[in-house]
Amino acid sequence: MMAKSLVVAKFEFVKTVRRKGFILGTIGLPLLMLFVIGLTLYTGAGIGTGATNQTTGYVDAAGFIQAAPGFVPYPDIAAGKAALVKGEIDSLLVVPGGYIRTGTLMVYTMDSSLLGSAGSSQSVQEFVTRNLLRHENVSDETAQKILSPVSPTVIVLDEAGNPKGDQKLAGFVLPFALTMVLALGILTSSGYLMQGIGEEKESRRGEFLLSHCSAEELLAGKILGYAGVGLLQITVWVAIGLIVIAASPFAALFSEIQVTGLVCLAVVYFVLGYFLFSVSIACTASLAPTVREAQQVSAVFSMFAVFPIIFLQFLLQDPNSLLMQVLTYFPYTAPFVAMVRLTLVTVPPYEIIVSIAILVISIAILTKLAARIFRMGMLTYGKRVTFREVFRFLKEK
Template structure:
């Protein structure tokens, strides 16, 4: 008898769940989304290979000085490099932007640093300067490998010190990328930790059957605005709480618990990437908050809303399917799609902003997209909550809710 009852319960629950349209909508959303991602990756592959081949054969203007005497004019000609009169006169055109790179080879490259100066082309593309400088030196060593003094140099790469310039000012390289990239960590932390509260912020009243009472004293716009602002405040509190132990341990107990001595003074906070990253972070968080609030307003129970919340949360991880392209080829098709699609834009744009591949124009477009998206989702959440405030047992029909709102406004205008 007990087994029969168990079989009945399992059968009933299974059939009831799989026969619902919203179950399949939420279930199929993930594989369909991944199919689109893999399709974009496939389409981007040929373009990426072409770009990689172009990068290998790309030429940039080079000048050099050579105190070691290793590099002959014939070898320099292979790299289309011209000799500069002095290091100072080699660096100046790079700072002015009239030449791409200057290499200063020391008297003894085996023990002294090769100094490389280049025009800033982004965190990863800048690596081409040191690669070409090493190639020039390696070729020179290979041509004169018979010299005993070159044996140490032939066995290992030379030490290369690279400096890049943008607008005549030296850039900080990786140390300038760390601060804006921290916005990515903050964004993930806020969305993951608060997603449940975002979803339940409108579901709690519906499940407790108190929405009618609330709406007799509050306008839906005021209620939803208050919930969204409260979630922002909760997020700030959590950031402070989570960061406090790390900060206290680093400042007061670093020696006792063997925390590495990190030189925070080496970090460079460039105003434009920091401001752009902050605006993208706030806009992205607002977009996901209002989206989850809207889902909570549509669904009758937290159980049914959970499936759709999972789809939304997966969106913030989708960009990592193309993370190598985000790093190496930001102009690839899939990276461009992720940059401008509202629900993948925050993570993709924050990564590109930190890596220096997000232009001012692209950043402005992304900021506009996430803020406009947040406003539209806020409006949708208000309408859905207002219409579905007493829909305790069934999902709110979005089209009906929006058309109902338009009819109410039209009636109000005629009455006026």
């Protein structure tokens, strides 16, 4: 049985990784995201170098502004506007005479983009704040602390009120990132799985394959094959991410990553979650008469993968709420919600044990029924199978 499953797995793996869509999604998608992020950081005013390279003119009617690099004084608004139109400055700041009382400022700019306006506002706010602090005789050292306060040291306490010790940022980020990677892996691999099953059913190759191997062997081979596809894709994404992190200022945060119990739980949820979704999607895709309908039906399972994003606000506000506990026990949301909760609060061990047990039981039950449903779906051509027919088929068998 295992030999035939491995043959099917190898065929599905090689067929998928050779597709242009897989290569583009695996390598092109992360590179495109990095390009967009880098372009935003570089050109986004106030974020990268865009704001520091701008020249701002100012008209000081309040009488407390002092010149600074990148800021040019003008005697009146007319002169400042003329310089702005000629392109000598990028924006014009007007400080009214009653600014100390009203706090009202005005900025003229030729840049109508959102980033340009935001960048001008941010640089102007910092410039005016420094001058206000100087006007109130605040020292430059104190002004710098006000404008750029030092991040506080966060000490996490256990239930007894004792410090848990040094909490590395990577210890919290890594499981959360693994949860997001699991979600992306499920969404992409399920798409390939649905497409492969749908193509075989429409071309009736599924009937030919079932004449040479059992439904259990065919289903196991497909799940293993697409598991390899998903693992390869995730490995490439993680490798690209690690390269980017190593070349960034955040490398020090991940320099002392240790394999903790939290990371081990993330791996357990990753494996169980993948097999649960793979078996579910394989069954639903085999019952659909076309690839399009298979995508529509399987989208229900894919929605569970983005639950942490949908409920992110509730997770952050109250991770131990009744809703979050229920979602931790529900098998299709447990891999995602449980891992996010574990990164935020101390989840009682019994909740984790019950959650994993429900996942294992669900996979065992679904796997037992999956081969029958898969065989029925692959042999049903050009017909939409109803739930009543599925139940009747399972009962007869």
